[in-house]
Amino acid sequence: MKTVLKYFFTLSAIYMLSVNSAHAIIDNAASSIQLRTTCIDAAGNTINDCFDDPTALMTWIKQTRKPSLNDTLVVEIAPGNYQRIQWLCSAGEGHVSFRGAGRGRTVFTDNAILGNAMTFQNCENLTFDSMTVNARFISVVWAGSGTSTWTDVELIAGYSTWYETQEGQFTVGSVCTIDQPKNEHKFFSSTLMTKNSTIGSTIYLNNCGITWFYGSELILDATTASFSGTPVGVKSAGEGHEVHLYGSNIRLNAGSSSAVAGLTAFESKAGASVHIHGTGIDVISDKAIPVTALQAENNGAIHAAESAYVFKTMPGGTVTRINNNGGIVHAPHTWMSVPDTDNNPATIDTNFITMNAADKTVVTSNTSDGFPHPAIYTNSCPSSARWYDIVDKTCRNN
Numbered sequence: 001m002k003t004v005l006k007y008f009f010t011l012s013a014i015y016m017l018s019v020n021s022a023h024a025i026i027d028n029a030a031s032s033i034q035l036r037t038t039c040i041d042a043a044g045n046t047i048n049d050c051f052d053d054p055t056a057l058m059t060w061i062k063q064t065r066k067p068s069l070n071d072t073l074v075v076e077i078a079p080g081n082y083q084r085i086q087w088l089c090s091a092g093e094g095h096v097s098f099r100g101a102g103r104g105r106t107v108f109t110d111n112a113i114l115g116n117a118m119t120f121q122n123c124e125n126l127t128f129d130s131m132t133v134n135a136r137f138i139s140v141v142w143a144g145s146g147t148s149t150w151t152d153v154e155l156i157a158g159y160s161t162w163y164e165t166q167e168g169q170f171t172v173g174s175v176c177t178i179d180q181p182k183n184e185h186k187f188f189s190s191t192l193m194t195k196n197s198t199i200g201s202t203i204y205l206n207n208c209g210i211t212w213f214y215g216s217e218l219i220l221d222a223t224t225a226s227f228s229g230t231p232v233g234v235k236s237a238g239e240g241h242e243v244h245l246y247g248s249n250i251r252l253n254a255g256s257s258s259a260v261a262g263l264t265a266f267e268s269k270a271g272a273s274v275h276i277h278g279t280g281i282d283v284i285s286d287k288a289i290p291v292t293a294l295q296a297e298n299n300g301a302i303h304a305a306e307s308a309y310v311f312k313t314m315p316g317g318t319v320t321r322i323n324n325n326g327g328i329v330h331a332p333h334t335w336m337s338v339p340d341t342d343n344n345p346a347t348i349d350t351n352f353i354t355m356n357a358a359d360k361t362v363v364t365s366n367t368s369d370g371f372p373h374p375a376i377y378t379n380s381c382p383s384s385a386r387w388y389d390i391v392d393k394t395c396r397n398n
Contacts, residue, residue, distance in 0.1 A: 024048050028064050031073065033057070037080035054085045054108075062087065067095040069125065077131065079105040084135075086119040094124035094146065100131030103154045103191075107132045114171075116141045120148075121167060128153050138163045139192075141170055144208070145181035151188045159199060161192040164207040175238035175270065176208035182240065183209035187216050194231075195221035201231035203250070206243045206272065213245045222263070223255035230262035230290075236300070239271030245279045254285040262290040268300030268327060276304040276331075283309075288316035295320075296327025304331035311341055313351075322355035335361040338375075338387060338398050352386070361387060368392045 024039050025048040032049070035057055039050035051057040057075070067073040072095045079101045085108065087093075100106030108131065110117040117135035120126065121143040132154040133139045139155040142148075144167035155161035164183070166174045176182070190213075194201045203218045204211070220233050233250050236243045252263045263283050268274045274294075281304075283291040291313050296302050302322075311319040319341040322329050338361050339352045359377040367373050367389070375387040381395035389396050 024050050026050075026060070030065070031071075032076060033065075033073065034076050034078065035082070036078040037082075054082050058085055058087055061096060062089075062093065066093075068092070069095055071095075072097065072125075074099060077101065077106045081107045081109055084108060084110040084115065084117050084119070087123055088119075088121040088143075089123040089146070091122070092124065093122075094126050096125075097127040097129070098131070099129045100153075102130045103132050103152065105132075106130065107134055110135045110137070112136060116163075116170075119143075119170065120146065122146050123148070127151070132156065133161075141165070142183060142185070142208070143167050143170055144176075144183070146183045147185070148183075149186045149188070150190050153187075153190045155190070155192045157194050158197050158201075159194065160202045160205055161194060162204045162206075162211075164205055164209070166208065173205065173207065176241070178239040178271075180208070184211075185209070186212045186214070188214050190216045191219070192216070193219040193221065195219075196224045196226075197222070197231075198226045200227050200229055201225065202233065202235055204234045204243070206234070206236040206241055207238055208241065210242045211244065213243075213248045215246075216248045218248070218250040220250075220252040220263075222258050222260045223253055225254070225258045225260050228259045228261055230264055231260060232267045232295075233265045234267070234274065236266075236268045236272035236274050237270045241272040242275065243273075244275045245277065247278045249280040249282070251280075251282040252284070252291075253282075254287060254289065256286040258285075258287060260289065262292070264292040264295050266293065266302060266304075267295045267297070268302050269297040271299050273301040273303070276302070276307050279304075279307045281307055281309050282311075283319075284312040285317060286312075286314065288314040290318045290320065292320040292323055294329060294331055295323040295325070296329050297325045298327065300327040302327065302329045302331060304329075304333075307333075309333065311339065313341060317341075318351040318353060320353040322358055323353070324355050329355055329358070331355075331358060333359050335359060337361060338363065338396075356380075363387065363389055363396055363398065365398055366396075 034050040039047045108117045116138045119141045123146045126148040134156045139157040139161040356379045373391040385395040385397040
């Protein structure tokens with residue numbers, strides 16, 4: 001009898017081990033969970049506290065785990081390609097850190113024509129580290145309020161890397177009103193890039209709150225874009241909405257075969273503001289189109305200081321550093337010499353445009369005493385010679 005019982009318990013133990021290895025055990029109070037392309041390890045054993053389906057993971061987080069400010073959750077994401085994730089948060093939901101294995105190693109993708117790789121609404125305290133979010137249309141849609149932090153991430157899209165809108169207005173891109181709760185997002189050491197769109201393009205759309213960029217790069221690659229509009233790098237719209245850039249770089253490029261009609265780096269309108277400090281602003285075109293750095297409209301505000309500019313267009317195109325159309329712009333800049341907008345030192349450029357008295361330079365040729373003279377850009381001079389030599393008291397173009 002003892003032999004039979006021993007044999008029975010041995011079989012039971014083997015059975016329980018096989019059950020445990022075939023079905024992952026999920027601790028519903030776990031402080032850390034894994035997302036992997038497979039929850040089976042190299043030895044064929046099932047990995048516990050593991051999901052291999054992003055949708056199932058998000059359902060578990062929302063319906064079962066329910067993280068909170070005092071009970072946060074970490075999702076460790078292994079290398080691999082993953083489908084889109086969506087979380088429409090109710091009040092107080094969020095508090096999850098998504099940690100990838102590195103740019104280009106952990107990748108969230110949506111290849112649908114109008115696909116969004118990530119969609120969030122009203123989520124609080126989300127963090128994203130070391131991953132790529134790649135979508136054919138929009139990388140991240142954020143609706144309503146909420147907070148997030150992005151570190152060492154790469155957002156890539158055909159239309160826009162970031163798209164803010166009111167709660168429930170996922171396809172509209174509507175501007176949140178001043179009485180609605182704001183969101184706030186921070187990016188550290190990250191790259192946001194849109195490239196060669198067929199329907200329009202922007203890098204970042206700020207419609208509902210405040211965004212901070214630190215040590216990050218924003219890229220709009222329209223070298224072979226087939227749409228004929230004027231893409232804008234960063235758009236900020238709506239009363240009280242803000243974008244801040246510190247120690248960063250924004251680059252917009254149009255190739256000679258691109259169909260775009262112009263390039264604009266920053267646009268602020270309808271009471272929004274953009275603050276740019278210690279940031280490189282490059283707007284470069286290999287075709288004759290208007291290129292613009294800063295554009296303010298309808299009470300939009302732009303404050304840009306201690307930044308550098310690189311402009312290029314072809315003969316026949318124009319370069320505008322500041323286009324103030326009913327906004328507020330504080331962006332003084334001093335050029336080493338009169339800007340060479342077509343990169344041809346042999347020609348005298350008259351197609352540089354900026355705001356009255358915002359730009360200064362030094363002129364060195366044909367001065368009355370042979371010494372360098374300071375000059376100020378002014379609309380009081382004729383369009384062919386906008387630089388006013390304050391020593392010789394004359395309008396100049398070089």
